Amino acid sequence: MAAARVRSGGRPTLEEVAARAGVGRGTASRVINGSPRVSPHTREAVEAAVAELGYVPNRAARALAGNRTDAIALVVPEPETRFFAEPYFSDIVRGVGAALADTDMQLLLTLVGNDRERRRLAQYLTAHRVDGVLLVSVHAADPLPDLLEQLGMPAVMSGRRSASETLASVDSDNFAGAGAAVGHLVSRGRRAIATITGPQDVYGAQRRLDGYRAAMSEAGLGPDERLIAPADFSEEGGARAMRELLARRPDVDAVFAASDVMAAGARQVLREAGRRIPDDVALIGFDDSAVARHMDPALTSVRQPIEEMGRTMARVLLDEIAGEHRERPQIVLPTELVVRDSS
């Protein structure tokens, strides 16, 4: 006759563990949370009881009593097709997951759409549903980062909004990556090296252009604005930009596109114009995505250590939650040029 109504799916409670180990609830709690102020003998007894009973702490109770949730949110901008595209999303998730594996932190996935939703989100996040927030694909005008900062919620973003980012961030070295791409083209004897840029309100895209410019002047290939065509990270945008470049500088012999997808668009146009890759025009992309590997010819591309970025973001966030380093680290991870057939 249901002496005790089945609590929580019949799982043992801390109290039961304590009783079994012959100690008090407080002591059992101490052992489970790794407090040092427990005698070895007692500790063993509690640990044995935990094992025998298959005790797993109730998260909700913990969260309620401890005023924390042991959960972090990965906030993903839903409308951004780009972020969802290979390889970004999967790899970030994989990296974050790896960093969290040894922790008992949970990963909450939160898809948000427009700015209104983002504001509402800030409220929800603070209503103590998470201990910290991972932000990806943040635009310069995004209200969320500042909101989180005001609320004092630990947060780390991938990429930065500007050179003087106030939140903790993990970025890849877009500047050096672009430089390496241009350097490689130069070393292959290319002179009329053009670039197709990403949207300039994305800091990373800015840096790729900066890197291009710096490498060009360093190579003594003075600035020629006709070699710079703006686009928006899309395939169609890449194609359009390539057409412009061809019109303005028909002698172009290399193109550095700030994303693989734009490179794919450019390739299409080059092919239609009868230019052979890499013989007539060398082509380099950015991201080292599946698109690059399967393009024909296989695309040389600048690889970002995305999985490692995810891992690093998670680690930085965990530190921040633990109350360490209040100095908002700005981490920049190296990029790497992956040379294939297109250059």
Added chain:
Amino acid sequence: MAAARVRSGGRPTLEEVAARAGVGRGTASRVINGSPRVSPHTREAVEAAVAELGYVPNRAARALAGNRTDAIALVVPEPETRFFAEPYFSDIVRGVGAALADTDMQLLLTLVGNDRERRRLAQYLTAHRVDGVLLVSVHAADPLPDLLEQLGMPAVMSGRRSASETLASVDSDNFAGAGAAVGHLVSRGRRAIATITGPQDVYGAQRRLDGYRAAMSEAGLGPDERLIAPADFSEEGGARAMRELLARRPDVDAVFAASDVMAAGARQVLREAGRRIPDDVALIGFDDSAVARHMDPALTSVRQPIEEMGRTMARVLLDEIAGEHRERPQIVLPTELVVRDSS
């Protein structure tokens, strides 16, 4: 001086909402949970108080008191590179997210590795950390589904383990998809139509082969086992299989690969063998991934409605959690042939 220690980041509690509305805690709770047993007048008062205070219920307290978590877990097999690859993961997440957007269910992302971890996972999941589980990329021998079933935990999987699946599942019509691919090839006048299969312990891969076989005999192209080459969904596997096929049936004039990635491997081999696509050999893949769109020539492929699968999985799970339909629905969503240049 700190009359009340800042609770929960200073957020209002139900009690405060109730006080402000001039009602009891119970009544306030009823309004917030949409109980009908509240007078319209009272309801309005509470709703006003909620709005003024910006009240958001504390999840942990709710979970503890209500013995539910309002959270579901998406369990992702970590070692499986395939699942993480385009387009599966992103699209499933997107679909699930969309279905959950109107709910206040949270999405927990759980990456699991080997079987040992999976067993441990079952324990954690039951320790009432989630109300339900979404399983993707399940193998025939996976212990997790049965574990969840025993524990009575609501669960839905993508794909099935066999024809007689006991858990709720959402699958795509692999059989019809394969049939459509073969039918298309036949209608283009191909006769020596080969197939490169996926691992046969994956039910979906089985069904694709079944669909191929059925369509072949229907077209009067009797069975020829030499036209069937097994592989493992990998690019290298696809290449190997293609070499076999070329050796066994040099007259092959079409290949249906059970995944785009395998098709990419096959394309490589065909090209090296001097066979033109589609002139000499037509090629069709499965998944309609980015790889297909960017392949040269663009790959004809069978599209699965992955995002919709995600949405459907979430909906079925929510129903199951709500206690509806205990009959474990087996849903099969239609596939669609996307014809491009390779066939």
Added chain:
DNA sequence: CCGTATTCTGGGAGCGCTCCCAGAACGGCG
């Protein structure tokens, strides 16, 4: 107009845990 059925409402109990305080047990020193 009263009794009874029917709504509506307030608040006690309790979910399982952490925090913290006070008391018990132990140790070292004079």
Added chain:
DNA sequence: CGCCGTTCTGGGAGCGCTCCCAGAATACGG
């Protein structure tokens, strides 16, 4: 051997909510 400091321990209080039970308010029939 007694005193005080230190370590260890038990358990009360409380986190914010839901569940549920009585009691209050209202409605209805005779």
